Amino acid sequence: MSIESLSALDRSTLRERSLEALRSAILSGRYRPGDHLGEVELAGSLGVSRGTVREALRHLQQEGLVTAGNRGMLRVNSLTPTEVHELFRVRAALEGLAVREVLASPRREAAAGTLRTALERLSDDAEPAARMDADLAFHLLLCQLSGNSMLVEAWQRLEGRMRVAILNGANWQAPMMARDRHAPIVEAIERGDVDAAVQVVDEHMTAAAEHFAEASESA
Amino acid sequence: MSIESLSALDRSTLRERSLEALRSAILSGRYRPGDHLGEVELAGSLGVSRGTVREALRHLQQEGLVTAGNRGMLRVNSLTPTEVHELFRVRAALEGLAVREVLASPRREAAAGTLRTALERLSDDAEPAARMDADLAFHLLLCQLSGNSMLVEAWQRLEGRMRVAILNGANWQAPMMARDRHAPIVEAIERGDVDAAVQVVDEHMTAAAEHFAEASESA
DNA sequence: ATCCGGCGCACTGTCGACAGTCGTCAACCA
């Protein structure tokens, strides 16, 4: 029997799979902001016990996708316009650091190449969800190329909230996540122009905040 | 009966209290990095069920204080020197944003005053743990004064790891958290000098990273 | 008509028990 004939088994726990399922359910819009997420109901839907979904929900709570309401009841979170602005400013600070570290790194050339490749995936004609994924993937890649693992973690902890903000405030016609919005970042990195790169990221984030902050109701 | 004669009851859940207990046990050095945190043992010590400590442990895991080892067993986390450097660079980026926002805020004067007051609490002769608390409180206050709630949250998610880094790499003789290390930050803010303030924070963080990265063993 | 107490409902909080899995170690076989 060939050693290739068997693929590795899925060793993920039910908690992990529940977490994935819940997260994508929320981020796909299956549950709207403000919706109550009852442990019993979810456990029934997913076919797992309450304790298991409970742990997944607590995880999502720390991610900021759900918040605790009255008597510990959890509901899908939404962001106020103010929070959206704040969020994107924090993100700008983190990605600004990423840019500076990429430019200070000896692997600058390779990084620029990788980014340019990722740029190609930002097609303007894909469906909205795919566009958002590609956009976030590009920015995550930027962080990863910095080689700063703590930065990557910090950015990822913001990702859930960013998706919420985008999901709720998006005006899908606008070319917010178009390729030519990101190209200047890559170009500045290729030129090695730190100040320009940081400033481009900053403007990119400011514009995004403005764009996504429009439609949001408070909780 | 006077309305003051009764204090509000403690409505915190066992999970929250377990979380507090575990966190402070780790941050006080009661458990050393690498120590195994068995659910059964902890549940016995705290007098609660396994499920309850389990949730607290998962929370600490997301905070970065504990990591999952073999077979999901949790152990107290430690940071490599590289991670310490990365951590403080991220922190510098966040606090740099805080400084910029404080300076751009209309409440700049009041903020500077509050910071100066907090400066007084940074006594050089207190015991180490209290010094660390005061130091972190000062920096947290800086973030809070920016009025950016997302920034505060992001910073707080780093706090656990920072305490780990400080706890394990601290050379308590060095005047790392002394008052005159922080005074320049407040002064720059009072002067309204953005660039100087940001640069001071940056240098402060770089020095701290250098200082705390010395003693750390890998996991 | 209004206020009050009781009652049931729908939740979450907490617990104890069972099952599965891995590391260890000793016995066993070529």
Place this chain on the structure above:
DNA sequence: TGGTTGACGACTGTCGACAGTGCGCCGGAT
């Protein structure tokens, strides 16, 4: 002697059940 196998102990993963707690409804007293 070296490698393999089986039992054992110590964990975590998962579950179902019980208990406590607000909330809304309803009937009765004023």
